[in-house]
Amino acid sequence: MIRVAIPSQLQNLARVGSEVKLKPKGKVTLASVLDALEAQYPMLRGTIRDHETKKRRPLIRFFACGEDLSHEPPETPLPDAVVSGTEPLLIIGAIAGG
Amino acid sequence: MSKVRVLVGTRKGAFILTSDGKRTKWDISGPHFAGWEIYHVKGSPVDPNRLYVSQTSSWFGQIIQRSDDGGKTWYQPGTPPGEPTTTPDGMPKGESNKFVYDTSSPSGKPLTTHQWYDGTQHPWEFKRVWHVEPSLNDPDTVYAGVEDAALFRTTDGGKTWKELSGLRGHGTGSQWTPGAGGMCLHTILLDPADENRIFVAISAAGTFRTDDGGKTWKPINRGLKSPYIPDPNAEIGFCVHRIALHRSRPNVLFMQLHGGVLRSDNAGDSWQEIHGNLPSDFGFPIDVNANEPNTVYVIPINPDLGRYPPEGKLRVYRSRIGGKEWEPLTRGLPQKDCYVNILRDAMAVDALDPCGIYFGTTGGQVYASADGGDSWNAVMRDLPAVLSVEVQTLP
Numbered sequence: 001m002i003r004v005a006i007p008s009q010l011q012n013l014a015r016v017g018s019e020v021k022l023k024p025k026g027k028v029t030l031a032s033v034l035d036a037l038e039a040q041y042p043m044l045r046g047t048i049r050d051h052e053t054k055k056r057r058p059l060i061r062f063f064a065c066g067e068d069l070s071h072e073p074p075e076t077p078l079p080d081a082v083v084s085g086t087e088p089l090l091i092i093g094a095i096a097g098g
Numbered sequence: 099m100s101k102v103r104v105l106v107g108t109r110k111g112a113f114i115l116t117s118d119g120k121r122t123k124w125d126i127s128g129p130h131f132a133g134w135e136i137y138h139v140k141g142s143p144v145d146p147n148r149l150y151v152s153q154t155s156s157w158f159g160q161i162i163q164r165s166d167d168g169g170k171t172w173y174q175p176g177t178p179p180g181e182p183t184t185t186p187d188g189m190p191k192g193e194s195n196k197f198v199y200d201t202s203s204p205s206g207k208p209l210t211t212h213q214w215y216d217g218t219q220h221p222w223e224f225k226r227v228w229h230v231e232p233s234l235n236d237p238d239t240v241y242a243g244v245e246d247a248a249l250f251r252t253t254d255g256g257k258t259w260k261e262l263s264g265l266r267g268h269g270t271g272s273q274w275t276p277g278a279g280g281m282c283l284h285t286i287l288l289d290p291a292d293e294n295r296i297f298v299a300i301s302a303a304g305t306f307r308t309d310d311g312g313k314t315w316k317p318i319n320r321g322l323k324s325p326y327i328p329d330p331n332a333e334i335g336f337c338v339h340r341i342a343l344h345r346s347r348p349n350v351l352f353m354q355l356h357g358g359v360l361r362s363d364n365a366g367d368s369w370q371e372i373h374g375n376l377p378s379d380f381g382f383p384i385d386v387n388a389n390e391p392n393t394v395y396v397i398p399i400n401p402d403l404g405r406y407p408p409e410g411k412l413r414v415y416r417s418r419i420g421g422k423e424w425e426p427l428t429r430g431l432p433q434k435d436c437y438v439n440i441l442r443d444a445m446a447v448d449a450l451d452p453c454g455i456y457f458g459t460t461g462g463q464v465y466a467s468a469d470g471g472d473s474w475n476a477v478m479r480d481l482p483a484v485l486s487v488e489v490q491t492l493p
Contacts, residue, residue, distance in 0.1 A: 009133060009158055013174075043174050043195075047158040051196045059157040093157040 002033055002078075003088035010048075010091070014041040019088055028083045030062060031074035048091060063090040101492040102448045103168065104456055105149065106464055107136035110482035112151060114139075114169045121454050121468035124477050130172065131163065135226075138443060138486045141168075142232040142240075146490050150240055150256060152227035160226055162194045162242075164256050175256035193258050197224050197242070197250055200263035209266045212246065213275045222246045222266075229443060229486075231286035235293065243283035247274060247300040249312065262312035265298065270317060270334045277301035277337045277356070284442055285338075290345040297351065297366060302337035305353070307366050318366030322355060339382045340442040344391035352394050352421070354384040354442075359396055361421050372421025377408045383445035387453045387470060392420040395447075395455060395471060397440045406437040414455070416471050430474035431465065438463070444484050449491035458484025 001021040011018060022040060024032035031054070038045045049056050054074070056062070062069040065079045065087050081087040104115040111129030130136075134153045142148040151163040151172070164175045176194030199222055201210060214220035225245040233239035238255040248266050250259040265271075274281060282301055289295035294311040297318075304319040322336045337356035344350065352372075353360040357380055359373040373379040380401035387393035394417045400408055407413060412431040415424040438461035448454040455467045462481035465474045 007157075009155065012131075013158075013161065042176070043161075045193075046160065046195045052198055057157065057159060 001085050002028060002036070002082060003085055004033060004037055005088045005090045006037075006044075007091065007093045009093070010044055013043050013047065016041070021085075027075075028078050029075050030069060030072065030078065030089075033078065033089055034074075059094040061092045061094050063092060064088070100450055102450065102454060103141070103146075103490040103492055104446075104464070104466070104477070105139035105141065105169075105486075105488040105490070106458055106478075106481065106484060107139050107152075107443075107486035108458075108462070108482040108484050109135050112136040112139050112153075113478070113481060115464065115477055119450055121448075121450075121466060122475075126478065127169065130169070134161070136485065137226060138229050138488070140230050140232055140488045141490045142237040143234050144232075145237040146492055148232070148237045148255075150230045150232060152230055152242070154226040160195050160197060160224070162227070162230075162256050162259075164194075175252075175254075176258075194256050197227070197244055197259055198261075199224065199248060199266070200261040209263075209271045212271060212281065213273055215276065219272065222248075224248075225280060228282045228284045229286055231288060234288050234290055241286050241288070241296070243286050243298060245280045245282035246276075247281045247283040247303060249283055249286070249298060251312070262308075264308070264313050265306060265315045268306075268315045270303070273334060274300065274303040275335065285341050287341060287343055287348075287351075289343075289348045291348050295348075295365070297341060297343075299338040299341050299353075301339065302335065302356070304334045304336040305338050305341060305366055318362075319369070320367065321360065321362075321369030321371075322353075323358065323371075324355075325357070340384050342384050342386050342394075344386040344388075347391045350391065350420075352384050352386060354381050354396055356380065357401060359384070359421065372417070374417075374422035374424055376415055376424050377413075382440055382442040383457065385445050385447050385455070387455075388447050388449045389451050389453050390418070390470075393418050393453075393470070394421060395445065396424075397445070397457065399439060404437065405439050410434055410436050412436040412438065412459075414457070414467075414471055414474075427467075427471040427474070429472065430467075430476075437461075441485055443486035446487045446489040448489045454489065456487050456489050458487045460484065 022036040024036040100119040106113040111132045113128035137152040147168040149165040153161040163172045211219035227242045229243040231241040242250040249262045285299035287297040306315045339354045349365045351362040360369040361372045378398040381399045411433045413426040438459035445457040452470045458464045460483040464478045
């Protein structure tokens with residue numbers, strides 16, 4: 001299972017805790033994990049990436065294993081530690097104002 | 099005895115204030131949707147327990163919330179409580195937050211750009227819903243005014259939204275420009291006498307009217323003046339802040355312009371200036387007394403120097419003759435050192451007699467008057483900045 005940490009605002013929307021567990025289809029990539037997240041919690045569609053273009057929203061960032069994955073192509077495989085469930089994929093709202 | 103329910107949207111959540119017809123003691127619930135910007139909350143006139151909310155965030159985008167029990171519980175209409183979160187074929191729901199501009203050729207004229215601040219063309223980009231306006235006849239039909247300016251409609255209780263693209267596509271759309279707050283469609287007035295007639299206002303494009311239920315639109319800005327527009331006969335480009343009407347007389351419109359208070363007696367075909375003796379012709383909200391169609395309220399604001407009440411005195415101005423002659427209403431409002439603003443959607447009137455008037459400030463106060471504006475009380479003082487105020491009169 002893949003672990004995904006989501007920010008508090010989205011926890012409230014999805015009515016979940018700080019971390020959710022997902023089983024993406026196929027290769028474990030940013031895109032497949034976000035697909036699985038949105039399939040399991042459809043109320044999160046549009047909050048992390050655009051409904052239509054699937055482009056990351058400007059103030060959302062992705063991190064894993066101390067690396068910034070925000071600008072990686074969606075099909076980039078995630079680190080082994082995320083695939084094995086040792087480390088979570090972090091979805092974070094950028095610090096931008098009060 | 100009648101009750102009132104005041105729906106307050108703020109920068110950090112929504113609040114619901116309820117009182118009996120005396121409007122002296124208030125029960126307060128909230129914050130609902132804590133931490134989110136609540137641009138607007140409004141109830142259906144047909145089913146007052148049906149509330150619609152625009153919940154937004156620069157981080158996480160647009161969420162539409164709905165309540166069927168007067169604000170006790172909420173859900174996203176695409177995902178009703180207790181129902182599966184996916185369709186039988188496994189497709190996710192959550193369509194209720196999706197506002198996609200219509201760019202299809204069958205619907206008319208695909209529009210992809212509008213004018214930017216510097217005169218260049220800029221892509222149309224959805225940012226948020228500023229205003230939700232439930233239908234006067236059907237609780238499942240709601241109009242949504244959005245930024246970048248467009249009008250959407252749902253006919254399934256908010257589950258899905260479709261653009262009424264005749265507005266953007268009517269011909270002047272590519273010349274529309276944003277105001278300082280963005281290019282927002284912020285006002286939607288449904289004509290109670292003619293279900294095919296709708297008025298909308300856009301900053302900074304102006305006011306528009308449809309007479310065929312939203313298929314075709316025309317600008318209705320004749321008589322408006324702006325020092326920023328060189329052409330004295332310009333059809334569009336006006337920073338209209340708010341328009342209002344009285345349901346008994348929908349051909350009479352009142353407007354707070356960015357520099358002007360105006361009135362139209364012919365459903366917007368032409369406008370006349372009525373700011374008269376106001377200390378400033380700038381402000382945001384404007385509203386009409388529910389029992390007196392000629393009694394109008396505005397809150398003058400300094401236009402350029404600070405955007406706060408002139409002389410630091412918070413004064414609502416009332417005209418009892420439809421404009422030109424205004425009286426300041428000050429009892430219970432701060433008359434020194436007051437530097438708040440009152441945003442365009444942050445004033446509302448109830449339907450009781452005497453009429454109750456409500457407004458919220460950027461300083462977090464919600465003021466209420468139960469006597470048509472003669473005296474005021476702060477119902478709440480320390481909210482986040484108030485973005486919108488609506489009121490429902492309940493049996």
